[in-house]
Amino acid sequence: xxxxxxxxxxxxxxxxxxxxxxxxxxxxxxxxxxxxxxxxxxxxxxxxxxxxxxxxxxxxxxxxxxxxxxxxxxxxxxxxxxxxxxxxxxxxxxxxxxxxxxxxxxxxxxxxxxxxxxxxxxxxxxxxxxxxxxxxxxxxxxxxxxxxxxxxxxxxxxxxxxxxxxxxxxxxxxxxxxxxxxxxxxxxxxxxxxxxxxxxxxxxxxxxxxxxxxxxxxxxxxxxxxxxxxxxxxxxxxxxxxxxxxxxxxx
Amino acid sequence: xxxxxxxxxxxxxxxxxxxxxxxxxxxxxxxxxxxxxxxxxxxxxxxxxxxxxxxxxxxxxxxxxxxxxxxxxxxxxxxxxxxxxxxxxxxxxxxxxxxxxxxxxxxxxxxxxxxxxxxxxxxxxxxxxxxxxxxxxxxxxxxxxxxxxxxxxxxxxxxxxxxxxxxxxxxxxxxxxxxxxxxxxxxxxxxxxxxxxxxxxxxxxxxxxxxxxxxxxxxxxxxxxxxxxxxxxxxxxxxxxxxxxxxxxxx
Numbered sequence: 001x002x003x004x005x006x007x008x009x010x011x012x013x014x015x016x017x018x019x020x021x022x023x024x025x026x027x028x029x030x031x032x033x034x035x036x037x038x039x040x041x042x043x044x045x046x047x048x049x050x051x052x053x054x055x056x057x058x059x060x061x062x063x064x065x066x067x068x069x070x071x072x073x074x075x076x077x078x079x080x081x082x083x084x085x086x087x088x089x090x091x092x093x094x095x096x097x098x099x100x101x102x103x104x105x106x107x108x109x110x111x112x113x114x115x116x117x118x119x120x121x122x123x124x125x126x127x128x129x130x131x132x133x134x135x136x137x138x139x140x141x142x143x144x145x146x147x148x149x150x151x152x153x154x155x156x157x158x159x160x161x162x163x164x165x166x167x168x169x170x171x172x173x174x175x176x177x178x179x180x181x182x183x184x185x186x187x188x189x190x191x192x193x194x195x196x197x198x199x200x201x202x203x204x205x206x207x208x209x210x211x212x213x214x215x216x217x218x219x220x221x222x223x224x225x226x227x228x229x230x231x232x233x234x235x236x237x238x239x240x241x242x243x244x245x246x247x248x249x250x251x
Numbered sequence: 252x253x254x255x256x257x258x259x260x261x262x263x264x265x266x267x268x269x270x271x272x273x274x275x276x277x278x279x280x281x282x283x284x285x286x287x288x289x290x291x292x293x294x295x296x297x298x299x300x301x302x303x304x305x306x307x308x309x310x311x312x313x314x315x316x317x318x319x320x321x322x323x324x325x326x327x328x329x330x331x332x333x334x335x336x337x338x339x340x341x342x343x344x345x346x347x348x349x350x351x352x353x354x355x356x357x358x359x360x361x362x363x364x365x366x367x368x369x370x371x372x373x374x375x376x377x378x379x380x381x382x383x384x385x386x387x388x389x390x391x392x393x394x395x396x397x398x399x400x401x402x403x404x405x406x407x408x409x410x411x412x413x414x415x416x417x418x419x420x421x422x423x424x425x426x427x428x429x430x431x432x433x434x435x436x437x438x439x440x441x442x443x444x445x446x447x448x449x450x451x452x453x454x455x456x457x458x459x460x461x462x463x464x465x466x467x468x469x470x471x472x473x474x475x476x477x478x479x480x481x482x483x484x485x486x487x488x489x490x491x492x493x494x495x496x497x498x499x500x501x502x
Binding site: 009010011056058075076079084085086087088089117118119120121122124126181182183184246 | 335
């Protein structure tokens, strides 16, 4: 058996997320189907970040084991077998025993906001349109508070299956505004890197920071929320289509 | 009667082009429907550049006349009434008699190429994937030859309805590569500005230059083509989804 690493990008718009679910279109199912055809045997992927329905990825990583030797250009073969909303950006043998999930040190996400009063046909699937005024100073101060080790109970659904709600945030900050896909858009991005994330965590962090940035929420309340308050005390869950998994770090 | 100017962006993927056609989804029909509802009377748009099916615009301009006073925020009202693949980026009263088509001095188009072997889920509707090697020197030299006044008979379908095949090219050149929508892509762009364009003209120019850039066509043949040769002597028509109308110039 050999171990392989895949680097993957996908437009999450038409997927019910990464994880395989009977009868639903998922990224995992599409790539495992392609691998099964290529290696001639059922192949199971281990993934660094299980993204939710509608969430995109430009830097997802997955690993798998397979018996047969891979085709000479594994990446090209996989791209030919997967649909156009998935791209395998790298595909190669990895160190024996490489596990994309367990060996990941951290995951990095980006949440994109389209600023200003005008919607964008080119960004409508890739950024949340935010037409109200945001106080950048308040946003930056909120992001800075998130860095460190906190209890994120308030930032994941109450029915979540996690047993440990502490996460270690290595980096969090707002970037831009930068031009968007049509050239004229202003895109403000929140980037956050952590050892691991819980379900909806980035989206609830963004939703809560937007309430702070518009003056609807006391900036000081964030520190309290990060000490393990219940979910209803935090803000709205920002929509899935603004979120991208942009990278995974390994030792 | 008052005259109005609209600046318009659209994702052309799901439209049969700009111009209204019975029973087909077009940009003109969608916006005229919205204007009709807003002004309470049938309203006809005059457009700077009639884009073909699948072609996008970030800087389209159209004008219309209407009797009634516009709502206070015309842009906002129109964006609420048009579908999400159209955005009205500006909407305002214009000088009396303003005509978006006749008064335009020039139109500017951009054709986007995704370079390299890896496809992109984020660029699949907005750039032609070009995985073969291109000689940038040959591309630049070809673009430089296009500038000036030439007979573009070779660059538009033979069944075209034009009576005059001369066009004056004010600017033509390759730009980038720049990062694409997913961040990792390399996007090479051809931009061209002319007094007016014929049907498919930018796409045949790009298709012909790609043959030159890959060494499949003699670079010197371009000068001959620009002197009024028949359509079959030029290159393939590059796909519609890489093309954007990015701006229109007025006095």
